[in-house]
Amino acid sequence: TESKILPGSVDVVISNRPSSEILVDYHQCMDAQMYEKYMKAVLPLIAAAAPVGRQPILVIDNASIHNTVVAKIPTKSSSKQSLVDFLADHGVAASIFNLKDDLWKEVEDFINSRGGRNSMKKYLVDEYAATLGVKIVRLPPYHCQFSPIELIWNQLKSYLRSAGKTSDKLEVVRARAIEWLQNKCEADISWTYEHVLDIEEGIKNVMEQDTYSSDSECDTSESE
Template sequence: MGRTSLKKVLKHLKFKYVKRRRNNALIDRDDIALWRIKYLKNMKTFREQGRPIYYLDETWVNAGHTVDKVWEDTTVKTRKQAFLEGLSTGAKNPTSKGNRLIILHIGGEEGFVPESELVFECKGTGDYHESMNAAKFENWVKEMLPRLRAGFRGRGPPLLCCPEASGPLNPALPRLEPTAVVVMDNASYHSRRKEKTSVTSWNKTNIQKWLTSKKITYEPKETKVQLLEKGVKTEYQSYVIDEMAKEVGVEVLRLPPYHCELNPIELVWADVKGYLARNNTTFKMVDVKKLSLQEELKNITPEKWKKLYKPRKKGGNKIRWFRQ
């Protein structure tokens, strides 16, 4: 890339040529930059091969989820005035956020995979990631992956893969093609290792025992760092989910850390939560479920998915071009 072209790219990225200050510069981590390059390269290859690509992700909504701002009549100063004039003082704010509804789903350019959502309720405190764990996620994937084979056909109730979910399991649910690619982020419960490998928290003796169990040779005088290096092999670092997917001919592709903008399902969740915020007037979980699941999720048509999917696809292409 020439100097002039580079200058145009920097301007497009909102960079400005200014006098250096003493504060630190924000730069990419090398490992994340490499991960992003590999991700974009793989995605380009999959699209050229015409492989169907599906995105999965979780989101949450509280019972008290509502809009932050509303139109207010500034001529009404008191409740008494509103009462005398036959006016309303507006909807009351919820007293608390209330319980939380966790929603896990998968979809692609053709829309959500019908009736494949996992939904359960939990207390609304703390990070919602704490309510989801590897066991729940893997159970959901275990039941869904065998069906990701022959394209969408048929409908059925939601998957039953944990006690909190509702609806019986239906073998006639839709499926994905055998060459499907499933994109997900690197959340800890998405990334449980198939086998526990040697880590820096282990002492030297335990690392040696692990290496011996794998028939990996080492010298007794080698340091802990040297021993750890021997244990870092691809065959010992596979993920449970990846192996499950491989068994049914599905490939898993993980987003680089901090790159949720490359996942179009994030825009779908924003649409669902925006609809809920605008229409949530009772702040009751039963109504939140109705608004989120029975109304808005069903309104996310293939056409809307494609509309939301297109800018994310272009965004990935732009990032790939800028990084070349």
């Protein structure tokens, strides 16, 4: 939150995979099922912690484990039955005896009429969050600088490196991490938001300057 790590949200998992695998890619230890279980426990806490009159918002990145969809949107290579079922689910009658190309054209037109594939995607966790009044905002790929929590991760990793040794047992490291997160002071948390807002403002200024420069070039070209 803007003042502290949300009580009840801290969960540090120790993987039972071989250390050689963990060092290569931690994503082997974290999957969509674990994410969904965690979010179903934490989202009600987020909703309850929001001040009166303010909508709770959760910023996440676009990791694949965050993107389990409620229902898949068919593609051109989908079976005829999938195309017919998709249209039927959206109130459009179609026959399995139609040519597949005709069915796909009807599906494609329907998808485009609803703003395209991305607009029609419904994510499982996002839909659950919406029932609690929590809005989930996804960051563009490779834009982690817009998420305050990334600064906390960086501070936590620095703390763990300085507080222990590589020979420490994982249970000890886990306990240190939990204690550090639970005792993070309000000033440090507030700074992460201020830092992200500064980055946003800086990028806005650059974009505005680029737009101004582009407009000035156009004006010069027209006058010549």
